[in-house]
Amino acid sequence: xxxxxxxxxxxxxxxxxxxxxxxxxxxxxxxxxxxxxxxxxxxxxxxxxxxxxxxxxxxxxxxxxxxxxxxxxxxxxxxxxxxxxxxxxxxxxxxxxxxxxxxxxxxxxxxxxxxxxxxxxxxxxxxxxxxxxxxxxxxxxxxxxxxxxxxxxxxxxxxxxxxxxxxxxxxxxxxxxxxxxxxxxxxxxxxxxxxxxxxxxxxxxxxxxxxxxxxxxxxxxxxxxxxxxxxxxxxxxxxxxxxxxxxxxxxxxxxxxxxxxxxxxxxxxxxxxxxxxxxxxxxxxxxxxxxxxxxxxxxxxxxxxxxxxxxxxxxxxxxxxxxxxxxxxxxxxxxxxxxxxxxxxxxxxxxxxxxxxxxxxxxxxxxxxxxxxxxxxxxxxxxxxxxxxxxxxxxxxxxxxxxxxxxx
Numbered sequence: 001x002x003x004x005x006x007x008x009x010x011x012x013x014x015x016x017x018x019x020x021x022x023x024x025x026x027x028x029x030x031x032x033x034x035x036x037x038x039x040x041x042x043x044x045x046x047x048x049x050x051x052x053x054x055x056x057x058x059x060x061x062x063x064x065x066x067x068x069x070x071x072x073x074x075x076x077x078x079x080x081x082x083x084x085x086x087x088x089x090x091x092x093x094x095x096x097x098x099x100x101x102x103x104x105x106x107x108x109x110x111x112x113x114x115x116x117x118x119x120x121x122x123x124x125x126x127x128x129x130x131x132x133x134x135x136x137x138x139x140x141x142x143x144x145x146x147x148x149x150x151x152x153x154x155x156x157x158x159x160x161x162x163x164x165x166x167x168x169x170x171x172x173x174x175x176x177x178x179x180x181x182x183x184x185x186x187x188x189x190x191x192x193x194x195x196x197x198x199x200x201x202x203x204x205x206x207x208x209x210x211x212x213x214x215x216x217x218x219x220x221x222x223x224x225x226x227x228x229x230x231x232x233x234x235x236x237x238x239x240x241x242x243x244x245x246x247x248x249x250x251x252x253x254x255x256x257x258x259x260x261x262x263x264x265x266x267x268x269x270x271x272x273x274x275x276x277x278x279x280x281x282x283x284x285x286x287x288x289x290x291x292x293x294x295x296x297x298x299x300x301x302x303x304x305x306x307x308x309x310x311x312x313x314x315x316x317x318x319x320x321x322x323x324x325x326x327x328x329x330x331x332x333x334x335x336x337x338x339x340x341x342x343x344x345x346x347x348x349x350x351x352x353x354x355x356x357x358x359x360x361x362x363x364x365x366x367x368x369x370x371x372x373x374x375x376x377x378x379x380x381x382x383x384x385x386x387x388x389x390x391x392x393x394x395x396x397x398x399x400x401x402x403x404x405x406x407x408x
Contacts, residue, residue: 007342007404014120014353015399016082017075017375018319019064020127020171021091023362024071026060031090032135033128033365034058036187056368062360062378065106069113070386074376075359076117078392079400083114084318084355086124086171087160090131093152104159111163122265122318122355123160124168124225125153125210128176128186128365135188140202141181141195146209153210154217161218168265168318169210172227173203173253185366197252204256211260221262225318226254230271230300264308265318267357268337271300291323292371296333302340309349317341321357323364323371330375330391338404356395360386 022028036042043053064071075083091103114121126149130139137145157167170176179186181196190196211222258264288296301320308315322333334356345351361374369380375392379385398404 003408005339005404005406005408007339007406009342009402009404010345010352011402012352013402014082014316014355015402016080016084016119016353016355017359018084018122018355018357019071019086019359019362020124021086021088022058022061022127022129023358023364024062024064024360025088026058026063026065028058028088028090028129030094030132031088031129032132032139032187034090035132035135036189055370056366058363060384061363063384064360067384068110071359071376072113072117072119074386074388075119078375078388078396080396081118081399082120082122082165082353082355083359084122084124084168085110085114086127087156088129089126089134089149089152090129092156093131094133096131096133096148097151099152099155107160108163111160115163120165121163122166122168122316123164124171125149125156126169127171128179139188140177140199140206143198143202143205146202146206149206150209150213154213157214157218161220164220166263166316167214167218167220167222168225169207169222170203170253171225172267173200173207173224175227177203179366200252201256204253207253207257208260221314223261223263223265223316224253224257225265225267227267228254228304230268230297230303258311258313261313263314263316263352264311265316266301266304266308267319268301268304268317269320270294271297271303288329290329291325292367294323296322296329296336298333298336298340301337302344305341305344305349305351306347309347313350315349315351316353316355317351318355319357320354321373323373324391325370325372327389327391330389331394334391334395334398335404335406338398339406342404 022033028034037057046053046056087107093099111121134148177196177199180188181190181199182193184191207224305315320337322330324330341351356375358373360376361372361378363369364371375389377387377389
């Protein structure tokens with residue numbers, strides 16, 4: 001016979017969902033991603049794979065550049081009290097040293113809308129995209145370019161700090177470096193471990209310089225949204241490999257920056273098993289899979305936050321989500337992950353918030369629009385109509401009550 005547990009979360013816990021500017025706003029024409037999506041080389045690659053290039057261009061995305069108020073109203077209706085979003089560097093500084101007053105005013109309106117709808121704001125400064133001029137200079141492969149990002153961050157914080165509750169300097173620095181400079185599936189499409197390593201090191205420098213520069217400008221917490229994979233050894237020897245190699249790779253930026261962070265942002269999606277000789281297996285046959293083939297392993301969320309306990313810093317889950325077009329797994333996915341997150345909290349981990357990825361179905365980078373992560377469906381055949389999924393209503397009950405009614 002099934003039993004139930006009422007798992008209460010700490011008072012003041014933040015509940016919500018995350019987005020990123022390029023993935024939802026549309027027409028981000030001054031960015032490296034826009035140029036890459038629309039390049040002849042990229043189109044030819046997709047055509048060679050039998051894919052239609054239009055399905056892999058962000059184009060108008062969710063049109064959230066214009067419909068942000070509608071989106072925040074939906075979040076409020078789902079009992080969210082927090083939101084994570086990014087501001088687009090390529091819009092704000094379309095030319096080096098030339099900041100757009102129009103775009104600053106736009107993002108002021110965006111953040112004012114979030115506040116009007118009762119949402120605390122996590123604002124990300126760099127979420128994978130770069131201005132074209134910065135990319136042309138070599139982006140984060142060159143240490144001397146870091147100053148450009150620091151200047152942008154300083155300008156943005158001075159202008160928008162009064163509407164921001166938490167600042168996130170960089171989203172998933174290791175993932176960004178890997179996608180663009182090691183696997184080459186993201187712009188600029190490089191495949192060089194050395195370049196990826198340079199990018200990782202320079203992102204760590206950028207974060208530290210921003211933190212040093214802004215400590216007299218803002219009293220708001222500043223952190224990073226780290227992409228943390230739960231590496232699990234399958235035997236004694238792979239355990240040694242996991243400690244000496246994969247855990248270090250997983251946290252190349254983490255170890256360099258965590259001490260300077262006011263909070264730790266955790267993006268968790270899946271785990272890897274580390275086998276003999278370091279072979280990694282992600283989609284084990286005994287695990288359920290998401291639509292993009294990632295194994296569903298909710299215990300991993302507990303594992304990764306438990307490892308953070310020793311740093312004695314507040315932790316926010318800044319992304320955790322599932323691609324599930326039929327919406328048959330999402331509700332249980334959320335509940336299972338929250339169950340293990342609650343267990344970590346019960347063991348003394350200072351987790352203060354959970355932000356599901358994502359509020360909306362959106363442009364999922366090199367995968368295009370087909371993976372559906374959203375609590376809210378975007379109907380691309382019907383004027384981008386927003387439709388609330390049933391799983392989002394189940395999550396809304398948790399957000400509203402601040403507890404999880406879990407059936408064992």
